[in-house]
Amino acid sequence: MDYSNLKKDDQEIMKIINKEEKRQIEEMEMIASENYVSKAVLEAMGTVLTNKYSEGYPGKRYYGGNHVIDEIENIAIERAKLLFGAEHVNVQPLSGSPANAAVYFAFLKPGEKVLGLRLDHGGHLSHGHPVNFSGMLYDFAHYEVDAESGRIDMDAVRKIAQKEKPKMIVAGYSAYSREIEWKKFKEIADEVGAFTFADIAHTAGLIAGEQMENPVPIFDVVSTTTHKTLRGPRGAMIMCKEEFAQKIDKAVFPGMQGGPHDHITAAKAVAFKEALDPSFKEYAKQVISNASVLAGELMSLGYHVISDGTDNHLLVADMSSKGLSGKDAENVLDRIGISVSRSTIPNDPNPPMNPSGVRFGTPAITTRGMKETEMKRIAVWIDSAIKNRENIEVLDSIKKEVREMCLEFPIPSV
Numbered sequence: 001m002d003y004s005n006l007k008k009d010d011q012e013i014m015k016i017i018n019k020e021e022k023r024q025i026e027e028m029e030m031i032a033s034e035n036y037v038s039k040a041v042l043e044a045m046g047t048v049l050t051n052k053y054s055e056g057y058p059g060k061r062y063y064g065g066n067h068v069i070d071e072i073e074n075i076a077i078e079r080a081k082l083l084f085g086a087e088h089v090n091v092q093p094l095s096g097s098p099a100n101a102a103v104y105f106a107f108l109k110p111g112e113k114v115l116g117l118r119l120d121h122g123g124h125l126s127h128g129h130p131v132n133f134s135g136m137l138y139d140f141a142h143y144e145v146d147a148e149s150g151r152i153d154m155d156a157v158r159k160i161a162q163k164e165k166p167k168m169i170v171a172g173y174s175a176y177s178r179e180i181e182w183k184k185f186k187e188i189a190d191e192v193g194a195f196t197f198a199d200i201a202h203t204a205g206l207i208a209g210e211q212m213e214n215p216v217p218i219f220d221v222v223s224t225t226t227h228k229t230l231r232g233p234r235g236a237m238i239m240c241k242e243e244f245a246q247k248i249d250k251a252v253f254p255g256m257q258g259g260p261h262d263h264i265t266a267a268k269a270v271a272f273k274e275a276l277d278p279s280f281k282e283y284a285k286q287v288i289s290n291a292s293v294l295a296g297e298l299m300s301l302g303y304h305v306i307s308d309g310t311d312n313h314l315l316v317a318d319m320s321s322k323g324l325s326g327k328d329a330e331n332v333l334d335r336i337g338i339s340v341s342r343s344t345i346p347n348d349p350n351p352p353m354n355p356s357g358v359r360f361g362t363p364a365i366t367t368r369g370m371k372e373t374e375m376k377r378i379a380v381w382i383d384s385a386i387k388n389r390e391n392i393e394v395l396d397s398i399k400k401e402v403r404e405m406c407l408e409f410p411i412p413s414v
């Protein structure tokens, strides 16, 4: 990127950006919700579009001078429709949580009942956790993953739905590694008269790349972030059936938000074009293959991987059998230049700030071009660092190898 003006005008910030750029180049990002955007996406974010205010929708704005912005937003909408086969798309949500807030706002009155997956079983804060607006404003009941299989048991979901009679059922998660049975969720929702809401923030890129089943034709409403596996700018969008279009648009603006971030809308459009390219299917396929190889390698090294593997881009490994917490494992891996996130495991005996598991993800390292061979080396490094966590020499030598591999696989954003 050309930072010539920033370099001149604000050296303090420039230095920090350079430091982070170096960290991203030399270290390995295995946080399941992260990715590296293309230069084109990055460039679209840094444009004059950020100067504009565009409250409203194309052709119906509350500010003048929006005829050019309308073109951008319309292209983003059309590309998103094509990518997911959606009847209606709103590309204005500023991020995943605000998008979910708009969905609840559109379909529910405060206090109404919703059914979602428990946070410590892989759900998201915005699916009804008591510390989040969703848990404060709506009456959430929660389903769980099966203690033995680590998978969602649809018979158990049916039972709890029949008992709780929710107005809405939420599926789509933050730390769940298996295919989701969208059609069964829809059947259950129809039986109890509930709306169906899919939050595909994590797997949107794998769905767009046609490697996982798409809930958009099945569910009433679907939200997703545009970062993560979809590899766009930070932001979100909501897709829904035409019959709910007006409700959703009103909930986003004026319900939840003010003006959309037009520079981000442009970057979303660029990312959608990239995801429509046939090469994105190959990317999505490789992300899953990499996660599956990594899960297999870790299991053969004696790690308990929840649900014994993965169908998507992530896996959650229980670190307790190795004698350390998820937080300690996160710190050890940080020490060798591999970023991961601690994670709860189903029925975790430990608290969320110091849970038993670690969540590993392959979207970012796959974007760098790493494949199965690299996954095998990474699994060995992870295991060796955890076993030798007190041995500074071993940790330093793994860190060097991690850095060397990273330099072999440059990130696209710089």
Ligand SMILES: Cc1ncc(COP(=O)(O)O)c(C=O)c1O
Pocket: 033, 095, 096, 097, 098, 100, 124, 126, 172, 173, 174, 199, 200, 201, 202, 225, 235
């Ligand atoms: C399933 C799910 N929904 C929503 C979000 C929230 O997205 P954001 O961080 O953009 O608000 C996340 C973030 O990780 C997520 O995993």
